[in-house]
Amino acid sequence: MLIVQKYGGTSLAGAGRVHAAARRVTGLYQQGAQVVVVVSAQGDTTDELITKAEFVNLRGSAREMDMCLAVGEQLSAALMAMAIGALGYPAISLTGWQAGITTDGTHGNARITGLGNDRIQKELEKGNIVVVTGFQGINPKGDITTLGRGGSDTTAVALAAFLQADLCQIYTDVDGVYDRDPRLYPGATRFGRISYEKMLKLIEGGAQVLHDRSVEFARDYHIPVEVLSSFTGAPGTIVGP
Ligand code: ADP
Ligand code: ASP
Ligand code: MG
Numbered sequence: 001m002l003i004v005q006k007y008g009g010t011s012l013a014g015a016g017r018v019h020a021a022a023r024r025v026t027g028l029y030q031q032g033a034q035v036v037v038v039v040s041a042q043g044d045t046t047d048e049l050i051t052k053a054e055f056v057n058l059r060g061s062a063r064e065m066d067m068c069l070a071v072g073e074q075l076s077a078a079l080m081a082m083a084i085g086a087l088g089y090p091a092i093s094l095t096g097w098q099a100g101i102t103t104d105g106t107h108g109n110a111r112i113t114g115l116g117n118d119r120i121q122k123e124l125e126k127g128n129i130v131v132v133t134g135f136q137g138i139n140p141k142g143d144i145t146t147l148g149r150g151g152s153d154t155t156a157v158a159l160a161a162f163l164q165a166d167l168c169q170i171y172t173d174v175d176g177v178y179d180r181d182p183r184l185y186p187g188a189t190r191f192g193r194i195s196y197e198k199m200l201k202l203i204e205g206g207a208q209v210l211h212d213r214s215v216e217f218a219r220d221y222h223i224p225v226e227v228l229s230s231f232t233g234a235p236g237t238i239v240g241p
Pocket of ligand 3: 150
């Protein structure tokens, strides 16, 4: 059984939350599953990196912006691997390019095109929990690209597709997908299941709980995606056929 778990920025904001996520990951590993963990940058890190870059050059090139923004996820991946190590389990962190995530050449909004090596499989076979940076890949020139805001969801689902995972779990700061943003509308209704097509419509209407391309990947490769709370771990919403 192979499961891909993705943890969003709020779910990793601070050492306590990184450790909580690591405990969840190792709990699954202990049950015998192979686990690939995809991480976002912690908290507001990506926004802070954008501000830092803009202080230096308001019109920095898209290539350099990607070099800058990819840093946030790299830090998260290293911290997550260290947190798993602290619990006594084997883990290794990989950047997008180490993991072989190839993209087209569109800096700032790149599309994942494939998995260019078998590093993740090799590490899983060695018994490692593999932690991969979300939101980034490498273009045909060998340069780092990023996938657009919220793109770590797409990294997770794409890896689930390429590795033929049994399930992709998106751990976030709400306990599932609702008909409206539950933070703005306390009366919003939660879905137990939602179809890929209906999810894409919700996203079109502004629901940024999932990156649109992640749902397209899930639909095209028939990957069930569960959106659930990193704080409770209670069953969330299954996005499926
Ligand atoms: P993460 O950092 O985990 O990727 P995001 O901020 O990208 O989290 O997505 C989760 C947020 O999406 C929630 O905090 C919620 O406010 C917002 N959201 C917007 N629309 C919806 C919806 N229809 N259902 C659930 N959450 C929604
Ligand atoms: N860190 C990136 C962002 O803030 C990617 C992600 O969180 O999915 O948009
Ligand atoms: Mg997100």
